Amino acid sequence: MSEKTYPAYAHPLWRRLLLSREAAVIALVVIISMWGYSNIPYFGDTLTLTYLLLDMTTILLIALPMTLVIITGEIDLSVASVVGLSSALVGLLHEHGLGMAASCLAALVVGLVCGAFNGFLVAYVGLPSLAVTIGTLALYRGIAVGLLGTTAVTDFPTGWTDQAATIIGATGIPTVMILFLVLAVVFILLLHFSPFGRGIYDIGLSSEAAQFSGVDVKRTKLLLFVFTGVVSALAGIYFTLRYGSARGDNATGLELQVIAAVLLGGVSIFGGRGKLPGVIAGVLLIGVISSALRLEGVTVNVINIIIGLLLVLSVLSTSVLAWVSDVAARRSRGKAPSQTPAGVASQ
Amino acid sequence: MPNPHSAAMLQLNDVSKSFGPVVALRSVNLEAHAGSIHALVGENGAGKSTLVKIVAGVHRRDGGDFVLDGQPQDFGSTAESKTAGVAVIYQEPTLFPDLSVTENIFMGRQILGRGRRIDKAAMYAEAERLFAGLGVHIDPRRPALGLSIADQQIIEIAKAISLDAKVLIMDEPTAALSGVEVERLFTVARQLRDEGRAVVFISHRFDEVFALCDTVTVMRDGSYIATRPIAETRIGEIVNLMVGREVADLFPKQETEVGDVVLDVAGLTSPGVFHDVSFSVRRGEIVGLAGLVGAGRSEIARAVFGVDRYAAGTVTMKGRPVPTASPHAAIRSGMAFIPEDRRQQGLVTDGSVAENIAAVIRQHLTKGGLLTRAAENKAVTPWASRLEVKTSSLDAPARTMSGGNQQKVVIAKWLASEPDLLIIDEPTRGIDVGTKSEVHRLLSELAGQGMAILMISSELPEVLGMADRVLVVCEGRLTAELSRDEATPERVMHAATASQEMAS
Numbered sequence: 001m002s003e004k005t006y007p008a009y010a011h012p013l014w015r016r017l018l019l020s021r022e023a024a025v026i027a028l029v030v031i032i033s034m035w036g037y038s039n040i041p042y043f044g045d046t047l048t049l050t051y052l053l054l055d056m057t058t059i060l061l062i063a064l065p066m067t068l069v070i071i072t073g074e075i076d077l078s079v080a081s082v083v084g085l086s087s088a089l090v091g092l093l094h095e096h097g098l099g100m101a102a103s104c105l106a107a108l109v110v111g112l113v114c115g116a117f118n119g120f121l122v123a124y125v126g127l128p129s130l131a132v133t134i135g136t137l138a139l140y141r142g143i144a145v146g147l148l149g150t151t152a153v154t155d156f157p158t159g160w161t162d163q164a165a166t167i168i169g170a171t172g173i174p175t176v177m178i179l180f181l182v183l184a185v186v187f188i189l190l191l192h193f194s195p196f197g198r199g200i201y202d203i204g205l206s207s208e209a210a211q212f213s214g215v216d217v218k219r220t221k222l223l224l225f226v227f228t229g230v231v232s233a234l235a236g237i238y239f240t241l242r243y244g245s246a247r248g249d250n251a252t253g254l255e256l257q258v259i260a261a262v263l264l265g266g267v268s269i270f271g272g273r274g275k276l277p278g279v280i281a282g283v284l285l286i287g288v289i290s291s292a293l294r295l296e297g298v299t300v301n302v303i304n305i306i307i308g309l310l311l312v313l314s315v316l317s318t319s320v321l322a323w324v325s326d327v328a329a330r331r332s333r334g335k336a337p338s339q340t341p342a343g344v345a346s347q
Numbered sequence: 348m349p350n351p352h353s354a355a356m357l358q359l360n361d362v363s364k365s366f367g368p369v370v371a372l373r374s375v376n377l378e379a380h381a382g383s384i385h386a387l388v389g390e391n392g393a394g395k396s397t398l399v400k401i402v403a404g405v406h407r408r409d410g411g412d413f414v415l416d417g418q419p420q421d422f423g424s425t426a427e428s429k430t431a432g433v434a435v436i437y438q439e440p441t442l443f444p445d446l447s448v449t450e451n452i453f454m455g456r457q458i459l460g461r462g463r464r465i466d467k468a469a470m471y472a473e474a475e476r477l478f479a480g481l482g483v484h485i486d487p488r489r490p491a492l493g494l495s496i497a498d499q500q501i502i503e504i505a506k507a508i509s510l511d512a513k514v515l516i517m518d519e520p521t522a523a524l525s526g527v528e529v530e531r532l533f534t535v536a537r538q539l540r541d542e543g544r545a546v547v548f549i550s551h552r553f554d555e556v557f558a559l560c561d562t563v564t565v566m567r568d569g570s571y572i573a574t575r576p577i578a579e580t581r582i583g584e585i586v587n588l589m590v591g592r593e594v595a596d597l598f599p600k601q602e603t604e605v606g607d608v609v610l611d612v613a614g615l616t617s618p619g620v621f622h623d624v625s626f627s628v629r630r631g632e633i634v635g636l637a638g639l640v641g642a643g644r645s646e647i648a649r650a651v652f653g654v655d656r657y658a659a660g661t662v663t664m665k666g667r668p669v670p671t672a673s674p675h676a677a678i679r680s681g682m683a684f685i686p687e688d689r690r691q692q693g694l695v696t697d698g699s700v701a702e703n704i705a706a707v708i709r710q711h712l713t714k715g716g717l718l719t720r721a722a723e724n725k726a727v728t729p730w731a732s733r734l735e736v737k738t739s740s741l742d743a744p745a746r747t748m749s750g751g752n753q754q755k756v757v758i759a760k761w762l763a764s765e766p767d768l769l770i771i772d773e774p775t776r777g778i779d780v781g782t783k784s785e786v787h788r789l790l791s792e793l794a795g796q797g798m799a800i801l802m803i804s805s806e807l808p809e810v811l812g813m814a815d816r817v818l819v820v821c822e823g824r825l826t827a828e829l830s831r832d833e834a835t836p837e838r839v840m841h842a843a844t845a846s847q848e849m850a851s
Contacts, residue, residue, distance in 0.1 A: 004732035008701070008724045010740040193717045195709040198702065205697045212654065212692045213706040213760070214678040272697060 021266035021318070022278035029285050036292040043295055046172025053174050054165060054242060056287040058083065058251065060180050060280065061235040062258045063265075064187040065227035067279045070262055071191070072203045072221060073271025074122060074129040079232040080254035081140035082114050084247070086236025088144040091153030091246025100160050108233045114140055115229020119222035129225075137255070145248035153246040164241035176238060183231070188276045196220070204271025260307070261286055264314050285310075354417060356381045356545035357402070357433075357514045362411035364397055367749070371397040374411070376571040377564055379514065379545040384536060386556040386577070387549045389566035390589055390807055395549055398566070399518050403435045404428035416513055434507030436517045440499040444492035449474040451491050452506045477505040481535050497528035504535060515539060516547040521555055522641065533559050551639055552844060553582045565589055583837070590807050590836035600813055601795045606630030607665075609681075609799035610768050612651060615660035620646045621823035624660070628768060628799040633790065635814030635834075636803040638843045643823040644803045645687055648770050651801075652684040653677040665767065678707060681767035685757050687776065687803070689750070693757040696746040700738050701727045703745050703756050707764040730759040735785070751782030758789070769793065772803040787813060807836055819843050 009016065017023055036043040062079050069076050086107040093103035118136055122129045166175040191197040202210035203217055211217050240246045265282025267274025286307055293303045357379040364372040372394045379385040389395050400406045401413070404422030413420050415431055422428040442451045449470045450457075458473065460466030474487035483501050491499065500520055507515055517536070521529050536559060539546055550556055556563060557577060565572040565588040572588050608627045615624040621643040628634045636644045650657040653673045662669045664680040677684070686692040694703055701720070704727040705712065712722045724741050731741070734755040738748065745756055754774075761769065774790065775783040790813060794800050804810045810817055817834040819827040819842035827842030 003729060004735070006700075006728060006731060006738065007740045008720070009742045189717065193719060195713065195718050198706070198709055198718065201702075202695050202698065202706065205695045206691065208692050209695045211674060212684065212686055213695075214675045215706075216673075216675055 020275075020278075021321075022275050022281065025265055025278050025281040025285055029281050029288055032285070032288050032292060036288070036295075040292055040295050043292060046170070048291060048295070049172040050167055050174055052287045052291045053177055056283055057174070057176055057180060057242075058235045058239050058254065059258050059261055059286075060283050061183065061238070062228070062232055062254070063262050063279050063283050064183055064276065065224065065231045066258050067262050067265075067267055067274060067276055068187070068191055068200055069129075069224045069228055070259070070267050070269065071200050071271055071274055072224060073207070074221060074224070075133065075259070075269075076115075076118060076129065076225060076228045077133040077255050077259075078114065078118060078136040078140055079228055079235075079258060080251045081137045081144065082111050082229055082232035083236035083239055083251040083254060084249060085114065085140045085144040085147075086111055086233040087240040087246045087250040088147040088248040090237055090240050092147050094156065094246070095153050100157060104237050107237055108230055111229045111231075111233020111236070112226055113229070114233075115226040116222065118229065119225030122225060123218040123221035141248070141252070148246065148248045154244055156241065156244055156246075161241050161244045164238060176242075184276070184280060191276055200224070201272055204268075204273070257286075260311050264311055266314075266318070268318065269315075355379060355414070356416055357547070358412070358414040359398070359402075360412040360414075362398070362401065362413060363409050364394075364401060364406060365409055371569055372401075372408075373569045374571060375566065375569070376574075377547075378574070379547050381513070381543050381545050382540055383562060384540050384546040384548055384560045386560035386563040387547055387566065388551070388553075388556060388563060388585060388589060389572075390805070393566040393589075394569040395566060396518065397569075399435060399516055399549070402428065402433055402514070402516060404433075429510060429512075432511065432513035434503070434510065434512035434515050436500055436503045436507070436515065436520055438519045438522050439496060440503045442491040442494070442499055442502060445490060447488055447490055448485060448494075448502055449487040451502055452477070452487075452509060454506075473509065474505070477509055480508070481505060481538065483531065483535070495528070496523045497525075497532065500532065501535065504539070508539075512544065514545045514547065516549070518549050519551065520548075521550060521552065529555070553585065556585075557582070586837055586840055590840070600633075601791045603631040603795050603815070605632045605815065606797065609665060610651070610801065611661075611663040612647075613661050613663070615647065615650060615657055615662070617646065617650060617655070617657045619823075621650075621820075624820075624823075624825055626818055626825065626828070628801050630767075630797050630799050631794055632815045633794050633800040633802055633813055635810035635817045636801060636820060637805075637807065637810045637817055637839050638820035640805055642820045642843065644820050645772055646823075647820070648684065648772055648801065648803055649686075651677075652682055652770060654684075678764065678766075683707075683761035683764055683766035683769045685754075685761055685769070685771040685774065687772040689753055689757060694745050694753055696753075697744055699742045699744055700731065700736065700748075700756055701741040704730055704759045704763060706760055726763070727759075730763045731756075733762070734759045734789075749778075751778035754778050754782065754786065758786070762793075766798070768799045768801065770801045770803075773805065774802060775804075775806070775809065807839060810834075810839070811836065 042048060066076060066079065089107045089110055090103045093106055094100060114136070118129070118133055121127050121132045164176060167173065168175055191200060199210060199215040199220055202213065202215055203220060207217055236250070239250055261283040262279050263269060264285060265274065265279030267279060289307060289310070290303050293306065355378040357377065359375060359377040362372060362375045375394065375398055377387065377398065387395055387398070397406065401408045404425045404427050407421065407423065415433065420431060422431070443454065452474055453470050457465045458469045460469065471487050478485055478487065481501065481504065485498055485501065491502070494502070504515070520532060524532065536546055536548065548556070548560055561577055562574060563577055563580065563585065564574045565585060567589060575584070606629055608629050610628040612627065613625045616622050624647055626634070636647070638644050646655065649655045651662050653669070653671060653676060656672045664682065667680065669680045670676045674684070690696055695706070701723050705723040708726060709718055709723060712718055712726050714722065727741060731738070736755045736759060737752050745753055748756070771790070774786050778786070790800060790802065802810070802813060811834055814834070815831050817829045817839060818825055819829070819839055821843050827838070829838060
């Protein structure tokens with residue numbers, strides 16, 4: 001039998017790249033930056049870039065594993081509480097004379113345990129992640145506040161706190177971005193260039209079909225919740241050093257900002273769709289818009305309203321795009337040659 | 348006895364229905380008279396359920412006449428059919444478990460008293476009157492939760508009577524009932540008949556058909572075959588009418604050399620689902636797993652492949668035990684499983700053709716730990732080509748394809764894993780006739796190359812035409828093992844209904 005070949009893609013590369021959701025978000029970031037550069041005083045300063053990135057680092061970090069969790073169709077609302085718990089723990093241990101390195105390591109281990117607890121309840125007990133992580137959101141935050149009470153630990157060694165805000169040369173880019181880039185590359189390879197990552201998409205699109213193809217759905221979900229736990233703890237350490245303050249109520253409400261950025265970056269809340277480059281652009285888009293508006297003297301409340309509207313619009317546009325492509329697909333199928341007429345083979 | 352001169356209460360003439368490319372009903376006639384119990388029989392997939400759904404207003408027919416009590420009908424909803432006097436009693440009724448028996452009967456049309464308030468007392472009284480009329484004892488105030496299936500059916504029947512249904516269709520009502528409950532249902536059915544209603548009774552159990560009904564209509568492959576008065580026919584004739592088809596020519600079965608045992612299943616038990624199932628499948632052999640829908644065939648396959656757990660027994664592949672409840676381990680041992688529900692289980696329908704075909708083999712396509720689209724596309728192409736998958740590109744989503752093409756994608760996915768054993772559940776359900784014979788030819792060819800195949804099928808001709816050996820499952824037990832020469836439609840049907848005949 002002669003081998004039939006198939007075109008790999010329905011559309012050429014440029015079209016797939018330029019008409020993707022990710023391209024739209026990246027384009028928005030670029031356009032707003034360029035507009036701000038020429039129209040808003042101080043927007044072009046390296047200091048603006050530095051503060052923008054320093055402020056967004058926590059969200060950037062947590063958005064990486066959160067994207068994977070949301071693509072499987074689950075959600076983790078406990079991340080900000082893990083940030084708080086990690087922060088409180090670092091403060092408490094440091095206060096009790098444990099070295100900084102050991103304190104940070106302990107915080108990471110606790111983050112892992114927090115994530116594993118979420119993951120166990122979701123994957124192996126079979127509870128809905130929305131309910132589980134609403135519960136652990138309160139639980140972990142409660143423990144965090146319980147550890148330090150209303151006090152804050154601030155006497156961290158300056159060597160460590162300075163490190164959190166250093167800048168690479170004259171670029172204005174904070175050194176911590178190197179850590180983020182390394183993690184981003186790891187997560188991109190994991191999601192987009194590994195069998196494990198394909199399994200994540202399969203689970204989000206059809207968990208049952210994934211299971212029938214041999215994907216270990218439970219183990220995958222458990223691992224992803226462990227990832228969000230560990231990375232949230234890491235973000236908690238950064239948060240503590242960056243502001244030089246360990247508090248149990250650090251980063252309260254951050255989980256919603258992370259999820260908003262992930263959705264803005266093109267990830268479907270129903271799972272199965274979305275890409276990490278889009279998510280990174282989504283976080284940056286929020287950062288660029290807020291800092292541009294802030295420099296223009298717009299108040300925080302108005303900024304929140306604008307970002308909220310943007311999110312609603314972006315979700316709406318996804319639905320509209322899906323509907324349009326569905327109609328187009330149905331049309332082209334209607335034109336396709338009809339099926340083998342019934343009865344031909346039974347002669 | 349029905350009076351042949353009286354006009355039929357329910358009359359269907361030349362009714363047809365297709366779902367996309369799949370023809371469910373070609374041409375069906377059915378004439379049910381008032382004061383008669385009419386049996387409707389046919390193999391699984393003969394189109395009985397589709398017919399019921401058309402009468403019940405779930406589906407709309409494509410062609411033919413549908414006359415109810417002298418009025419032509421075209422129901423667009425179940426509400427319309429209920430108003431017109433049709434009631435369907437399903438095998439497993441769906442009551443609201445938290446509402447009382449009475450509330451279930453009067454759902455949506457509660458009796459209103461003064462000031463448009465619901466008059467509970469009147470409803471209880473009416474429910475009691477209905478039950479008394481049926482000669483059954485059910486407390487109208489108790490919640491529906493915890494009622495036996497038999498009692499739930501009685502409640503559906505009471506509901507039908509309170510609506511003054513003229514036609515009652517019972518779709519395999521006895522499948523889950525005990526002997527006493529069946530007797531009670533028969534008493535009720537006879538009473539409905541004597542009240543002058545038309546009853547249509549669907550069952551696989553011939554003893555029941557002969558004990559209860561006065562007329563029988565046989566369907567096969569979506570077509571009307573024959574109608575006989577019960578008094579003038581025998582079980583043998585009905586079975587022949589149901590399966591009567593030239594089987595041999597349709598299926599291109601090659602003779603193969605049967606080799607070593609590949610799969611060995613011993614004493615597999617899952618309480619309430621299947622019991623003490625033991626069989627083996629050898630290299631080059633197609634083993635057919637036959638039986639009625641719900642007999643436990645798919646459940647056995649799912650347990651063997653590790654999707655479901657089992658309580659006792661062992662599964663061995665090529666002499667090595669396969670751990671339970673792990674599809675991943677089953678795949679590694681050399682199994683492949685093509686499930687019955689293609690859209691839910693076989694495919695990630697929103698995924699692309701390439702992603703779907705690569706789903707099982709992608710573990711082995713990595714280079715330096717990385718998996719690229721290019722590597723997937725390269726690995727997938729020969730399999731898509733071999734199965735003659737029709738697609739415009741490899742990144743087209745599987746959901747846009749026809750059923751037959753989707754089935755080819757699922758088969759390609761599993762063949763790519765080069766399995767020793769292929770378990771295939773309903774290999775040709777819902778696909779067009781052309782692709783059907785392609786699938787049959789492929790299965791035969793694969794067996795010829797030494798693959799062991801376990802094929803589950805509700806289509807008797809498919810089982811008899813393809814299998815080297817037929818295992819018959821009845822109510823979770825293997826009731827017969829027949830060689831290709833021994834396997835006749837009569838013997839398979841007999842074994843598939845065996846325990847029921849023994850029980851009666």
